[in-house]
Amino acid sequence: MALVVQKFGGTSVGNVERIRNVAKRALAAQARGDQIVLVVSAMSGETNRLLKLTREISARPDEREQDVVIATGEQVTVGLVALAIQDLGGKSRSFLGHQVRITTDSSFSKARIRSIDGEQVFAALARGEIAVVAGFQGIDAEGSVTTLGRGGSDTTAVAVAAALKATSCEIYTDVDGVYTADPNICKAARKLDRISYEEMLELASLGAKVLQIRSVEFAMKYAVPLWVKSSFTDDPGTLVCAEDAAMEDVVVSGIAHDLNEARVAVRQVPDRPGVARRVFGALAAANVVVDMIVQNVSESGHTDLTFTVGRGDLARAREVIQSLVAEIGNPRVEADAGIAKVSIVGVGMRNHAGVAAKMFDVLAEEGINILMISTSEIRVSCVVLEKYAELAVRALHTAFGLDAKGAV
Ligand code: ASP
Numbered sequence: 452m453a454l455v456v457q458k459f460g461g462t463s464v465g466n467v468e469r470i471r472n473v474a475k476r477a478l479a480a481q482a483r484g485d486q487i488v489l490v491v492s493a494m495s496g497e498t499n500r501l502l503k504l505t506r507e508i509s510a511r512p513d514e515r516e517q518d519v520v521i522a523t524g525e526q527v528t529v530g531l532v533a534l535a536i537q538d539l540g541g542k543s544r545s546f547l548g549h550q551v552r553i554t555t556d557s558s559f560s561k562a563r564i565r566s567i568d569g570e571q572v573f574a575a576l577a578r579g580e581i582a583v584v585a586g587f588q589g590i591d592a593e594g595s596v597t598t599l600g601r602g603g604s605d606t607t608a609v610a611v612a613a614a615l616k617a618t619s620c621e622i623y624t625d626v627d628g629v630y631t632a633d634p635n636i637c638k639a640a641r642k643l644d645r646i647s648y649e650e651m652l653e654l655a656s657l658g659a660k661v662l663q664i665r666s667v668e669f670a671m672k673y674a675v676p677l678w679v680k681s682s683f684t685d686d687p688g689t690l691v692c693a694e695d696a697a698m699e700d701v702v703v704s705g706i707a708h709d710l711n712e713a714r715v716a717v718r719q720v721p722d723r724p725g726v727a728r729r730v731f732g733a734l735a736a737a738n739v740v741v742d743m744i745v746q747n748v749s750e751s752g753h754t755d756l757t758f759t760v761g762r763g764d765l766a767r768a769r770e771v772i773q774s775l776v777a778e779i780g781n782p783r784v785e786a787d788a789g790i791a792k793v794s795i796v797g798v799g800m801r802n803h804a805g806v807a808a809k810m811f812d813v814l815a816e817e818g819i820n821i822l823m824i825s826t827s828e829i830r831v832s833c834v835v836l837e838k839y840a841e842l843a844v845r846a847l848h849t850a851f852g853l854d855a856k857g858a859v
């Protein structure tokens with residue numbers, strides 16, 4: 452008998468009819484002979500609504516109390532889903548984070564899971580029940596309610612699957628799988644049957660927002676086979692799993708783009724020890740997350756330092772640099788939000804030559820200027836002007852042979 456953890460996100464439990472649909476699907480899976488554990492998110496829009504309430508009360512809400520409030524969205528849905536299953540004649544029981552002892556650290560609003568006690572869930576399964584576990588929430592050593600960060604129910608689901616040694620974890624969402632590119636901008640994008648954990652991590656962190664990144668890291672660490680499926684169709688979806696030899700034949704598996712970054716150039720800083728430490732130390736102290744960093748070969752004792760940050764952090768990054776200019780030789784500071792990062796990802800890159808060169812060739816053919824470049828073992832990213840992002844994604848998608856057959 453297989454033990455399957457199925458996670459349903461906010462849109463999948465967005466209203467009463469959809470909650471009934473989740474209950475039906477879970478009962479159908481149980482009827483096929485599997486033991487089913489459900490993990491559910493809050494109804495779509497609910498977490499945002501709760502967050503807004505806390506901010507209406509307080510400009511800077513205390514994070515412990517904020518977690519108490521926003522964790523309630525999932526309490527509502529676990530109860531409703533269990534009721535829906537019972538209403539259809541099935542057996543079900545709901546569990547909040549503390550009831551299955553999803554213990555976390557005390558970093559409110561971004562807590563990390565430490566352990567899960569499967570005992571109560573196993574007992575429910577043994578009674579023939581469908582266990583419905585609240586996503587997103589846990590409890591710290593003091594007994595305070597914690598939450599795992601936005602999209603955290605994915606991580607709950609994978610962690611529960613790992614703790615229960617489940618056969619697989621299925622993430623049901625409003626798309627039917629992982630695509631070779633964002634179908635909203637690339638009509639020729641195809642759904643992938645399989646993708647490796649590592650590729651998924653690169654695609655997720657690059658802005659293909661299907662799964663919370665930490666859930667993929669967890670799945671990789673504990674070797675949990677992870678399915679991305681649609682809650683509205685019977686499509687088999689995409690399997691995220693360990694890499695195998697066949698995957699290496701494909702040089703590029705997907706094209707990601709990220710419109711959420713901005714670029715800061717610090718021009719003509721003195722090329723001497725301690726400058727990078729000063730700049731990036733100050734940014735870190737201000738809690739600005741830096742992504743790409745490029746430093747040029749110096750000319751007459753000066754160099755350019757260019758980096759990208761999330762768009763939401765651009766103003767802060769600029770202030771931090773401005774506050775340092777006197778100390779670092781009065782460089783010129785330029786900030787630009789109108790950029791995009793376009794990336795090609797594939798484990799096959801490890802043993803194929805000329806992949807980056809081909810990417811640069813495709814962009815040049817389209818007349819797209821590259822502003823910055825960074826690479827990892829299985830990824831090449833280029834920063835381009837935002838207005839060229841869609842064109843770049845489509846051209847790369849075609850050039851690397853990813854277009855769906857018959858696509859125009
Ligand atoms: N309800 C939480 C959120 O909206 C967690 C989740 O949906 O995964 O971020």
Ligand code: MG
Binds near residue numbers: 602605661
């Ligand atoms: Mg989600």
